[in-house]
Amino acid sequence: MEAEEKAVLVSSGKAKYPCKCTKRDPKDSPKPILHSYRVFSDGWTRWVCLKPGCGGVKFSRGKEVKEI
DSSP states (O other): OOOOOOOOEEEEEEEEEEEEGGGGSSTTTOOEEEEEEEEETSEEEEEOSTTTTOOOOOEEEEEEOOOO
């Protein structure tokens, strides 16, 4: 049985990313808002919304992050 490799933190910072907390109407598409992010060696990026009262967590794969 092979041991699984642990994902290592590659980079982190803050960037704008779409979040459902910016939607006023369910038919609207999410607008980008400030998030913190952490990019891991396994290719996953973890996003946490920084808007007070939201704190939503999302994951994406293969995202290139443009810092602000």
